[in-house]
Amino acid sequence: KGSGGFHKIEDLVAGAFEQISNNAQNQDAVTGLRTGFAYLDEMTTGLHDDELIILAARPGVGKTSFAMNIAKNVGITEKKPVAVFSLEMSGEQLVQRMLASTGLIDSQHLRTGILDRDEWNQLDVAASVLRQAPIYIDDTPGI
Known part of the structure; x- marks a missing residue:
């Protein structure tokens, strides 16, 4: 989740890498909330925090x-x-x-x-x- 303001890219890369690693461990194509519509979930990877749909x-x-x-x-x-x-x-x-x-x-x-x-x-x-x-x-x- 964004905390506002400027961030050093070094810190953001570390956070992004951690998120990618967590997703890789789960081995699930849907990383967010499932909508109940499998094809939609596959295309969007589910509903995620901080997203406006x-x-x-x-x-x-x-x-x-x-x-x-x-x-x-x-x-x-x-x-x-x-x-x-x-x-x-x-x-x-x-x-x-x-x-x-x-x-x-x-x-x-x-x-x-x-x-x-x-x-x-x-x-x-x-x-x-x-x-x-x-x-x-x-x-x-x-x-």
């Missing part, structure tokens, strides 16, 4: 779904805290999407509340899993 695309192509799946995977699988700032959707709407994804339930069924017995059971399991995840959502409008 911007997800941009045209409206309606799945940016929110993709981002929430990454948040869910990091929170549930990696058990790492995740902060989500939502400017357009309420926290409940985002959680409803995560429940559908986690429980493998048709999101239309969740929106209408028309679920069969199996879907109710899947929803209960998904809710139990999500309750344990260290995921925090701020849906304050206009932040």
Whole structure:
């Protein structure tokens, strides 16, 4: 992590060499947090501290779904805290999407509340899993 200010390159080379040596010992192509998307993790080596990742695309192509799946995977699988700032959707709407994804339930069924017995059971399991995840959502409008 950067500490700000000027640094002598000699010191930076030593730190970089140490990081490379640590990565070599791990023998893992993914050195950061796994997103749950293997190809993305392979291309980026995972999510790393001090990186700002911007997800941009045209409206309606799945940016929110993709981002929430990454948040869910990091929170549930990696058990790492995740902060989500939502400017357009309420926290409940985002959680409803995560429940559908986690429980493998048709999101239309969740929106209408028309679920069969199996879907109710899947929803209960998904809710139990999500309750344990260290995921925090701020849906304050206009932040």
